[in-house]
Amino acid sequence: MSADTTHILAPQGPYPPGPEMLNAPVDPQWSRESGARLRAVWAQPRGLRYWSAVNNSEVGQWYAMLCFGFMLAAGVLALLMRVQLAVPGNDFLSADRFNQFFTMHGSAMMFLFAVPMFEAIAILLLPAFLGARDMPFPRLSAYGFWCFAIGGTFVFGSVFFGAAPDSGWFMYPPLATQSEGIGADIWLLGLSFIEVSSIAAAVELIVGVLKCRPPGMRINLMPLYAWYVLVVGAMILFAFPPLIAGDFLFELERSFDWPFFDPERGGDPMLWQHLFWIFGHPEVYIIFLPSIAIAAMIVPTAAGRPIVGYSWIVLSAVAVGFLSFGLWVHHMFTTGLPAISLGFFSAASEAVVIPTGVQLFAFLATLMAGRVRMSVPMLYIAGALAIFTCGGLTGIMVALVPFDRQVHDTYFIVAHLHYTLFGGMVFPVMAGVIYFYPFIRKKMMSPRLGKWAFWLVFTGFNLCFLPMHLTGLQGMPRRVYTYPDLDALNWGWLNMLSTAGAFVMAAGFAVFLWDVIRPKGRDAAAPRNPWGGGTLEWTHDVPEDPGWGVRSIPYITSRYPLWQQEGLLERMDAGGCYLGDAPEGLRETLITTVLDARPILVQRVTGPTWITLAAAGFTGGLFILPVFKLYWPALACGAGAMAAILWWLWRDTARPPEAARKPVGLGLSLPLYATGPASVGWWGMFITMLGDMTAFASLVFGFFFYWTAGDDFPLPGAGHGQPVLCGLAAACYGGGWAAMRLARGWNRGGRVGRARLARAAAPVLALAGALAMAGAVWLPGLDPASHVYPAMLWAFAVWTVVHSVPGLVMPLYCLAGSLRGKLTPAHDADLWNCTLYWHFLLITALVSAAVLGPIPRLM
């Protein structure tokens, strides 16, 4: 993406820097003074205000530790379940408690550990890999973290009150839609809330990879970790929204009895299964790929040479990302689908072996081409390989339909999935913790404790899960709280072995935890590059970390700069690369172009604040209070969240800078303001709205799913959306969109008054459109509780009306900006972003209007 001249001023000065510039000496006194200024700017707040930090290194650490905590808590639930299952007919746990425990174990491991752990590690490490000072939207990371902390505590906390969800982490209706108590609502609303933070992190990470690379780091020079983050970020963006759409329908059924999944009123429980697994299968790879990414950083270091097959690995990661969206039906092989579907999804499921195999063999090839030094992280990688290949091979088995019909929902699957997740996630993450610990804490973890932890976890794991293959083959189903003591079953001794293994494994995790948190005050500071790595994170500062990421942002011409670019480290340390100074006292990072990383902009990033915590608290209220049927307080919290976010945007984002350009070092001057596609804010909005569109597309999928699956959709004789109002709604949204487009052009052309008028018209049209949309389902007297058809029409209306609220607020925000001098003809980033939102709102509204009015009349 080239920097469009209408969106940003052109840089001035030489680029790329020549060798003589990179070899020119740096004035030591300037180096000291600028270093002190930079240090002051990036200093983290102290005392209680520490928790107002938004810097990626703080937020990343909190995030990772909290995920680790949830993992241990969910692990304790597993131990309690293993005690219950150790002997047949045990009464250690009641059926009710056991069902809550296994539901929470799965939900927490997935939503509170595996996925957020990826986000935590990526937030913590990605800027370091890219030589960036921070993520592009630090406050978005902080907001996401606080949402996660509030939502995660709420969801997991329900276990202590015996009110936890108890229908399994997959929440199949009708069991879950009809279950009594608030457990299912906690799951739906609490985890939807957490999905918001996942999507926030995905947006942040994608923009980080695309726009925050150091000058010269073309996309084919990125560390593999960044590639994986990009792929996984995109996967989150397209995988989580179907689940959010499903949650939306599900909660409407639970709260208002709209029968989306009730077969008696035209609903279909299979729609949930599709939406859940369209999310659920990519989810597996969302967990697996980032951990492979860690291995992709450790393996070249251990081999002491660049990775072999870089392009193969990148292609494979992208291929896995794509394929993972075409496999979901293999979770549904036993639902009685036609043989042709089964065959297709069986073959697709097997196909994913190829890109996965390419990645593993590329690691082996790297080890083959280098001189391997074994280290504790490599020991964990070896363990990961041993376990993951076993899980992968059983994966090949279960992708075969006849075999899956026997072992589906048995302990064979429990074994299979734990082998893939431990080998594909837990062991690589443990390797990563040990490997990156000196980067994060400036101390080494103990090799002796590391080996103890490894052998305990590895032995315990295999003792626990290897027998489960046989338990499953001998017919033991999953999710049973007890089993009978019959000679005919003979499951007792296998279960006893598994329980014993679980406790050995737990001991290993305890050792590991101790090694992570034990006081290391007396340990020597870690060497700066203890493993001899070649990538930019090892340019970090030792023994302290001033929070600035890198002293100055380097010019990169290779994949392993520390191995391949001589003198780079010294120059970075002297502050002699880019942005080595902070004369204005503001936090800044460089923005570069997407493909070839030409520097185009100095981005002012936001600093410590409490507003993100307040926004997360209010957002929490919006999601959590409806669990207790407190709808009005929830709406008040929603308004509070919006006010907090507006305050934060107004105060600290897209403010016109004090100068058009500033010198950034090496003779280059870069602009301080960008708008449209040249700015990170536009990319953030665009990527967020792609996710939103995916959720909406899932609703549309649902509409046509009912049409193809049932013969009473649209319900014969039922009314449709009121056609005149449907047309009026479409016209209003079209008018609002046109007003925003015109306002953008007029403002840029200096016709400020006219632009303000258009911006004042857009909210009125949004309101009118929303009223017409609501009227279109209200006036014909469509009763959403009577049948899935009217319920679906109502769902489209609700979705569009809710999306009109930002569509209404945004033009007013721009109007206020224009009146207060924040938005001018030359500084119109807010207007571009809001207009971008309106593009998507228009699509949503037009499709909804078509689905309400004309389409069903044609069916």
Added chain:
Amino acid sequence: MRRAAGVLWAMLLSGPAAAARQSVIHPAGEDAALVAGLFWWLLGGAVLLWLLMNGLFLYLTRLNPVPLSRRLAEMLIIGGGVLLPTVVLAVLLGVTLQKIPMHMRPGDGLRVHVTGEEWWWRVEYWPEGADAPIVSANEIRLPAGQRTDVTLGSARVIHSFWIPALGGKLDMFPGRETRMSLLPQIPGTYRGQCAEFCGLSHALMAFEAVVMEPADFQAWLTAQAAPALPPADARAARGRAVFFAEGCGGCHAIRGTAATAGAGPDLTHLGSRTTLASATLPMTEAALAEWIADPESAKPGALMPGYGHLSGAELGDLAHYLKGLR
């Protein structure tokens, strides 16, 4: 030879083969035998590939940590990552894709319709041409050597019907019928169990699957079609009186009596079944009395109310009557 090796393995792994009645690797039907045979091949191949991959890793990191040529390394990626899996998967899919429709083959006449309830099984036998079913519950009987159609439904939530020794599982949905067929080969008593999580007592939703010689099966089915036997003795007669006084007929049917309701399991030939409460309790008078007094203690969340207010004698009489319904 291969089957013998498989049986030997299975015995080594799980004790005497005769005892394993709910096992995928102790097949007694055509569909299950196919999978069991496939499994030993898959296992052998998996062990081989695992050793290859991890052996290579061990060799590269521990045994011979000297650099090899880059060209060789790139060949490893293509050979190991692309060619090897392509060949292996092509063979596997070639063998298994054509077997997918096997469990959907039409049966030889008899159809068994099973409905998943919370947490028990409603069973209807539809002999070819029948216009009304022979109703039973919590036990499936099938003739050996014949393919029987199995149609599945559910009352409220999703369950899954599975007899590991005979074939793969299939889910049971409310509002939708799924179908498969089974071809049992070896007469005997096997065990099936619900495989889709269905709520509080999912763990206690099992059943006995009895495979009989076709002639025995016909005789049994004829007996099942008959109305219930009258009470054989005075105690049974007293038990029958308790049954009606307590309103048991409000939920249960005993064909040939005034009890015709269908909310709970059909009890017409309860005493002829091998287990009670969907394979949770043995079919004894003591277990029957215990169950009737407090169903929830044996099966959490059971919908049947407890009759703990009945005296021990009344419970005993009732159990005696029900046990006599052979």
